[in-house]
Amino acid sequence: xxxxxxxxxxxxxxxxxxxxxxxxxxxxxxxxxxxxxxxxxxxxxxxxxxxxxxxxxxxxxxxxxxxxxxxxxxxxxxxxxxxxxxxxxxxxxxxxxxxxxxxxxxxxxxxxxxxxxxxxxxxxxxxxxxxxxxxxxxxxxxxxxxxxxxxxxxxxxxxxxxxxxxxxxxxxxxxxxxxxxxxxxxxxxxxxxxxxxxxxxxxxxxxxxxxxxxxxxxxxxxxxxxxxxxxxxxxxxxxxxxxxxxxxxxxxxxx
Numbered sequence: 259x260x261x262x263x264x265x266x267x268x269x270x271x272x273x274x275x276x277x278x279x280x281x282x283x284x285x286x287x288x289x290x291x292x293x294x295x296x297x298x299x300x301x302x303x304x305x306x307x308x309x310x311x312x313x314x315x316x317x318x319x320x321x322x323x324x325x326x327x328x329x330x331x332x333x334x335x336x337x338x339x340x341x342x343x344x345x346x347x348x349x350x351x352x353x354x355x356x357x358x359x360x361x362x363x364x365x366x367x368x369x370x371x372x373x374x375x376x377x378x379x380x381x382x383x384x385x386x387x388x389x390x391x392x393x394x395x396x397x398x399x400x401x402x403x404x405x406x407x408x409x410x411x412x413x414x415x416x417x418x419x420x421x422x423x424x425x426x427x428x429x430x431x432x433x434x435x436x437x438x439x440x441x442x443x444x445x446x447x448x449x450x451x452x453x454x455x456x457x458x459x460x461x462x463x464x465x466x467x468x469x470x471x472x473x474x475x476x477x478x479x480x481x482x483x484x485x486x487x488x489x490x491x492x493x494x495x496x497x498x499x500x501x502x503x504x505x506x507x508x509x510x511x512x513x
Contacts, residue, residue, distance in 0.1 A: 366442035386469035
């Protein structure tokens with residue numbers, strides 16, 4: 259459970275300890291003029307308007323909206339983490355997982371967000387804001403993809419979070435590398451390991467340019483989540499496989 263906590267803690271640190279998840283993101287990607295209405299809609303949580311009007315948002319704002327629509331709620335997460343700490347059971351993060359409502363229908367938009375970020379990074383490959391946003395969006399994509407596999411194949415209700423037991427059930431499904439729908443066309447045509455491998459590659463590639471500092475706690479958390487033995491790439495070698503993802507769910511999240 260600890261590494262899943264660290265993954266979400268990493269997302270939490272970006273939020274600025276309780277402010278809007280997207281505080282500061284409105285002014286990112288200075289090469290594009292961010293529409294004031296888009297920034298206001300981000301603050302108001304009107305993510306679907308932005309997702310339905312992708313040409314009116316820059317890459318960072320669109321990806322922020324995709325993450326929000328997928329179900330991240332940093333304020334509630336902070337409250338839950340405080341409750342866990344107050345209870346003295348820092349290793350029991352079931353309360354954290356149960357507080358996260360995952361909307362798997364937004365996996366399509368998360369892929370679009372990654373594409374938009376990649377387009378901007380092709381022009382500005384070392385931009386720290388774009389790189390950090392790609393890291394966070396890719397992690398959200400992986401979480402959502404795993405939840406989708408659990409929802410469609412293992413019949414897990416991910417709208418109320420994922421428990422330890424449910425994580426193990428999803429692991430038993432993921433090991434068979436099920437196909438999932440990543441583009442919203444209703445066709446399951448992408449193996450989950452293919453998507454997760456892409457996301458992990460994004461994290462590994464973008465993290466050094468995210469300007470977090472190699473010795474920072476956040477950088478170490480993101481590195482340990484995406485690389486090496488015990489990470490999502492569980493055996494620490496080669497590309498991520500379905501077995502890696504399954505072992506991660508069973509041995510890290512499921513404990």
